[in-house]
Amino acid sequence: MTLVLRNIEPGLRAAWHPLCRSGEVTATPQAFTLMGQAYVVYRHEDEGLRVFLDQCPHRRAPLSLGTCEGATLRCAYHGWRFDGDGACVEIPSLGVGATVPPRARLSAPAAVAESHGMVFIAPETPRMSLPSIPADGDDTFMRGDLAPIRTRGSAGLLADNFLDMAHFAFIHAGTFGAGEATEVGPYEVVRDGDRFTAVYEHDFANREDPGVAEGIRPLVQRRRLTYRYSAPYHLELALDFLDTGGTNVIGFFLVPVDNETVIIYSSLWRNDLEGSVERMDDAIAYEVAVVEEDLLVQSRYHSLELPLDLTSEVHVKADKTTIELRRILKDLIEVTTGAATP
């Protein structure tokens, strides 16, 4: 019976999770942790990306302390060597030519993939397809990556926060929230299996539009927010500035590291920067400031868990996205674990 969602949730093992950025992976083995399990990640120039449990089958030493020798990985402790499929090919203590026990092989996640510059794994066979970011394949968009943000937090609560539309004027008063309307008007959430889309259009004061000072456009303009959620922790917000014409996309990929820790991988896609690296750097710094405002609350929750029982919190009509988040996660965990959640 699952009533609350913690970062380590066995029911979410059959799902895609980001592990790191593609650019972080090198020929030197490194450890990345997902839901309490460490994985060793490295890339061989011919054989490509490799991900295994970061635990040698011999005496469980971290393989991330080892070294790559050609296409093989040698454990730092007793020198056992493993090929790219995880099979042991050498045990130095047995001597040259000895037979290797068949159980001497590395464990791997059920699925590994790379998409939009991220490495994704599914510890068990995933129940859904990989999330996609349409703007990532669109040449009219420029991409910028925030440095990974490691924080005390709950991936469920951070997803809830990303989808929440009623906190802008309060939490973000120091950035974009100044002067934002506090009332959230009606909007619909359209669910498709373990995904949903929510579109909300509203008026806002566009103080950054030079056309306002020039008298070309009014200060109060129209903006469309399109939220796309893919279970368990892939989030995207597209902001369409309907009067000035630009689109900003914010991607938010959460790694539940352990029950206290989350790593946030966030990227921006913009089609309004005219290729300016400086303007993208400014946009990234601004987005970091926005995330830091959110973390003032998100890192301070006394209990780092997302309630999935809808009766345990008070919901209002502005909370349609975050209610749907709870429903989808609850359904996914129930179908995976076979648990009947009241």
Ligand code: FES
């Ligand atoms: S623990 Fe890896 S070779 Fe012994």
Ligand SMILES: [Fe+2]
């Ligand atoms: Fe926020």
